[in-house]
Amino acid sequence: MIQAQKGTKDILPEDSKTWQMMEENALKIFNNANFQEIRTPIFEATELFARGVGDSTDIVNKEMYTFEKAERSITLRPENTAGVVRAYIENGMHRQTPPIKLWYKGPMFRYERPQAGRQRQFHQLGVEMFGSTEAIADAECINTAVKYLNSLGLNSLDVEINSLGCSKCRETFRNKLRELIKPNLDKYCDDCKLRYEKNPLRILDCKVPDCNELLKEAAIQELINTDFICEECAEHFTQLKKYLDALNVKYNVNKQLVRGLDYYNRTVFEIKSNSLGSQNAVCGGGRYDGLVEMLGGPSTPAVGWAMGMERLFTLIEKQSDAKLDAFVVSDNPIEALKLCEELRGQGISCDFDYSARKFKKQFEKASKTANYALVLGEDELKSNTITVKNLATATQQTIPRNEILENLTK
RNA sequence: GUGAGUAUAGUACAAUGGUAGUACGUUGGUUUGUGGCACCAAUCAUUAGAGUUCGAUUCUCUAUGCUCACACCA
Numbered sequence: 409m410i411q412a413q414k415g416t417k418d419i420l421p422e423d424s425k426t427w428q429m430m431e432e433n434a435l436k437i438f439n440n441a442n443f444q445e446i447r448t449p450i451f452e453a454t455e456l457f458a459r460g461v462g463d464s465t466d467i468v469n470k471e472m473y474t475f476e477k478a479e480r481s482i483t484l485r486p487e488n489t490a491g492v493v494r495a496y497i498e499n500g501m502h503r504q505t506p507p508i509k510l511w512y513k514g515p516m517f518r519y520e521r522p523q524a525g526r527q528r529q530f531h532q533l534g535v536e537m538f539g540s541t542e543a544i545a546d547a548e549c550i551n552t553a554v555k556y557l558n559s560l561g562l563n564s565l566d567v568e569i570n571s572l573g574c575s576k577c578r579e580t581f582r583n584k585l586r587e588l589i590k591p592n593l594d595k596y597c598d599d600c601k602l603r604y605e606k607n608p609l610r611i612l613d614c615k616v617p618d619c620n621e622l623l624k625e626a627a628i629q630e631l632i633n634t635d636f637i638c639e640e641c642a643e644h645f646t647q648l649k650k651y652l653d654a655l656n657v658k659y660n661v662n663k664q665l666v667r668g669l670d671y672y673n674r675t676v677f678e679i680k681s682n683s684l685g686s687q688n689a690v691c692g693g694g695r696y697d698g699l700v701e702m703l704g705g706p707s708t709p710a711v712g713w714a715m716g717m718e719r720l721f722t723l724i725e726k727q728s729d730a731k732l733d734a735f736v737v738s739d740n741p742i743e744a745l746k747l748c749e750e751l752r753g754q755g756i757s758c759d760f761d762y763s764a765r766k767f768k769k770q771f772e773k774a775s776k777t778a779n780y781a782l783v784l785g786e787d788e789l790k791s792n793t794i795t796v797k798n799l800a801t802a803t804q805q806t807i808p809r810n811e812i813l814e815n816l817t818k
Numbered sequence: 819g820u821g822a823g824u825a826u827a828g829u830a831c832a833a834u835g836g837u838a839g840u841a842c843g844u845u846g847g848u849u850u851g852u853g854g855c856a857c858c859a860a861u862c863a864u865u866a867g868a869g870u871u872c873g874a875u876u877c878u879c880u881a882u883g884c885u886c887a888c889a890c891c892a
Contacts, residue, residue: 411883414883414884465890465891466889466890466891467890467891470819470890471890471891486891487891487892516892518890518891518892520889520890520891521819521820521887521888521889522884522885522886523885523886523887523888524885524886524887525891525892526890526891526892530892531892532892533892534892599889599890613890616888616889678892685886685887686886686887686888687891687892689891689892690892691892692891692892693892713892714892715892716891716892717892718892719892720892737851737852737853739851766850766851767851767852767853768851768852768853769845769846769853770851770852770853771851771852771853771854772852772853772854773853774852774853775852775853775854776853776854781852781853783851783852785851786851787851795851795852797852797853799853799854802852802853802854804852
């Protein structure tokens with residue numbers, strides 16, 4: 409027996425209604441906010457992710473599905489921002505009047521050990537906005553995410569925001585942090601020792617209790633809490649908070665929020681739920697003003713986010729399939745199909761039994777799957793009528809065939 | 819990559835060192851053109867391999883799958 413690959417899942421009919429709802433709401437809300445859908449290939453040159461996502465990230469280091477084909481190195485996309493930026497540059501979208509507002513949805517691939525809220529193939533929904541440095545752009549981005557979540561009935565998720573500053577202020581902060589950590593470095597966990605070299609900011613994000621204790625040291629807390637970011641960046645962050653307040657978007661500032669992808673600067677944010685298990689982030693994003701240029705385009709500011717749809721799925725209320733409008737009960741399958749065809753053409757959903765089983769069995773099926781049973785037996789065929797039975801009220805009447813539509817819609 | 823737990827019908831759960839049950843589902847029936855209820859019947863399972871044993875689905879080991887957690891991320 410061949411099974412689905414580890415970390416992949418079938419989305420079965422019983423869940424399709426819920427997925428369709430997530431997608432329909434996305435289409436409606438993003439289109440209304442003037443985001444346009446973009447669909448990019450699910451595989452790209454490996455180099456795009458190495459340069460775009462950053463080769464010091466775990467995603468690029470050890471989680472990519474990479475293969476060789478015709479002497480090219482190809483990778484299944486582990487996220488979609490790099491791909492969208494590539495498409496933005498390649499299709500000359502930077503020549504259009506900014507801002508360019510895009511959204512996407514689709515499967516992403518990461519080679520990780522699966523667990524709750526984590527699969528090897530999973531789906532993300534995201535928006536990317538190019539061409540504006542204004543904090544109002546960040547605010548609209550976050551607001552769009554919140555409004556989308558609200559549309560799914562999720563009203564009490566935590567929005568956390570932070571500012572990483574620009575590359576200059578981050579450099580200063582990084583150096584100061586290193587200075588403070590250095591005396592106790594040997595007490596930190598092995599991962600943090602590596603982080604100390606590569607990306608010390610991530611030490612702030614470490615979940616090892618010992619490291620957390622060490623970070624509580626007064627001087628370090630003071631450094632975290634003093635606004636290390638430069639005046640310009642601080643002003644940008646202040647503006648963002650002002651706009652979010654004006655939009656009535658509730659948020660917490662989390663000074664220890666550091667996102668794992670290398671391309672972020674200034675605004676970063678996450679939206680979390682406490683009912684998701686340990687993978688509690690539904691949505692993550694931020695500003696990435698340097699990425700377009702790094703990937704060979706003109707210097708272009710940008711901001712965006714991505715949501716994990718499987719994680720959303722576990723949070724929202726399951727939608728069940730609506731019943732069919734009608735089920736045709738007949739001992740004459742071909743006539744039943746003809747009737748169905750006629751009704752389907754009128755926008756009525758209906759089905760029938762292929763094997764002309766006993767009426768009792770057909771009614772059983774009808775009552776489970778449909779609102780009306782339409783009896784088309786010998787009598788009805790002779791007299792060109794149909795017996796319409798309302799399965800909820802158990803009332804029925806025989807009517808001329810051409811009056812069927814009125815009787816179904818009332 | 820590291821660690822923990824788990825594996826019985828289509829699904830959800832029982833039980834047992836000797837005959838594996840229940841519920842739901844599915845199919846058929848309770849006299850032939852009327853459903854939801856009830857009753858009857860059928861259908862369907864011990865992940866794989868090795869070991870201990872007179873005998874293993876049960877105990878042990880290995881593999882594999884699944885689940886969860888760490889790292890990391892949506």
